[in-house]
Amino acid sequence: MSNTFTVSLNGSPQLVTGPHDVPVVILKLGDAVQAYLNNCPDEHLPLETDDALPAVNSRGEIFCGHHQASFDGCSGCFLRPGTARHIDRLREGLISIPVVEFNGQDVTLQITPDVVTAWDRIRRIRFRKSFGRGVRGAVRHQLARLAGKGPAHILNR
Numbered sequence: 001m002s003n004t005f006t007v008s009l010n011g012s013p014q015l016v017t018g019p020h021d022v023p024v025v026i027l028k029l030g031d032a033v034q035a036y037l038n039n040c041p042d043e044h045l046p047l048e049t050d051d052a053l054p055a056v057n058s059r060g061e062i063f064c065g066h067h068q069a070s071f072d073g074c075s076g077c078f079l080r081p082g083t084a085r086h087i088d089r090l091r092e093g094l095i096s097i098p099v100v101e102f103n104g105q106d107v108t109l110q111i112t113p114d115v116v117t118a119w120d121r122i123r124r125i126r127f128r129k130s131f132g133r134g135v136r137g138a139v140r141h142q143l144a145r146l147a148g149k150g151p152a153h154i155l156n157r
């Protein structure tokens with residue numbers, strides 16, 4: 001599988017999926033383009049939410065939609081935590097994806113082995129977290145059922 005891929009820009013930020021299923025967020029900042037693994041190091045969630053793309057302000061700072069931690073769009077460096085709690089993780093910043101070529105419309109990116117390794121690690125973390133949530137949810141459901149409480153009560157927690 002080729003590790004480079006080309007995307008036609010149609011917005012900023014733009015979310016795409018590269019080789020190895022790597023999720024990528026692309027930012028157009030003035031005449032330049034930057035790309036990052038679409039992962040917020042706070043909770044290892046995508047930077048977007050179900051409702052909205054990550055926000056980018058006029059200074060080129062990108063904000064995670066979950067707790068509004070911000071990162072410098074040019075470097076990926078952590079700026080401010082918003083309401084996020086894992087400052088040590090946030091300091092790792094965003095993981096950069098090299099831009100091979102940009103002609104003003106199309107951008108060619110390279111998914112390096114380091115990015116693939118990082119994505120594999122993050123994917124495992126996300127899987128463990130979702131599995132944990134699933135088990136906790138199932139246990140809560142069973143406990144509520146045994147206590148004679150209905151699903152509405154569970155959902156309202």
Ligand code: FES
Binds near residue numbers: 065068
């Ligand atoms: S998950 Fe991004 S700020 Fe918390």
